[in-house]
Amino acid sequence: MSSRSPGNGSGNGRTGRPRSAAADAAILGATRAALVELGWSKLTLGDVAARAGVAKTTLYRRWAGKNELVVDAVAVLFDELELRDRGSLRADIEDVVLQFAALLDRPETRTSLMAVIAEATNDDALRARIRTTIVDRQKRLVLVGRERAWERGELPREADPEAAARSADLIFDVVAGAVVHRALVSGEPVDAEWAGILASVLLGGLGA
CATH class of the missing domain: 1.10.357.10 (Tetracycline Repressor, domain 2)
Incomplete structure (x- = not known):
């Protein structure tokens, strides 16, 4: 099966430095881990960034908010x-x-x-x-x-x-x-x- 980059096709029209597949994978994995541990209401992008070892601005360059991030974190599992x-x-x-x-x-x-x-x-x-x-x-x-x-x-x-x-x-x-x-x-x-x-x-x- 061909793979796709997480978050592609979100339509946010953002530009900038090329996406890092390793950073994306770390962020999405951290998102799922945070959901299991904290639940939706307590999950924050700051917590995800800390778990993934990236700056919070890195998340905001890729995802507009928590909803987009969590859906993409789920989507890669189904892929x-x-x-x-x-x-x-x-x-x-x-x-x-x-x-x-x-x-x-x-x-x-x-x-x-x-x-x-x-x-x-x-x-x-x-x-x-x-x-x-x-x-x-x-x-x-x-x-x-x-x-x-x-x-x-x-x-x-x-x-x-x-x-x-x-x-x-x-x-x-x-x-x-x-x-x-x-x-x-x-x-x-x-x-x-x-x-x-x-x-x-x-x-x-x-x-x-």
Whole structure:
């Protein structure tokens, strides 16, 4: 999977010295650590800067505020997900579901994600940033999986591009929603058996 620089595409239009990937990684890691230890309300950019060993001005050159910083800190974790070719659409789905569950089981992911979702309930701009920086980026997994299934002959190609886009959105919502609810709301295990059941339900719908 190709990597991307954290915070890219934020649209803040800032210029200056070239970004340091090492500094970005240190800042985003410090942000997640601070969230786990302090929670959203007590997290400050000053604390993050101290943990990362950078000047506070370095953070402000990269991020406009805490909301942008925390969302980007979460987004890079989800960029670790990949749709590996396991030989069939069913196996591909089961594999990425288990990867997703393992990611959510990490305290830094769980705490960071729950924090930004809670804050976004009353913040339209934050909700939009979550959508563009996390959700839209991860829809690539659906597109890769569907294209692979088309090439294998496991699914019929959709002639209508708009219908194909809508179905891709729905597939993502079903998988992501089910895993997040199971892991973070219900607190039930997301194991191989459950991943297989989810794959069966999803494939039944796709076949129809």
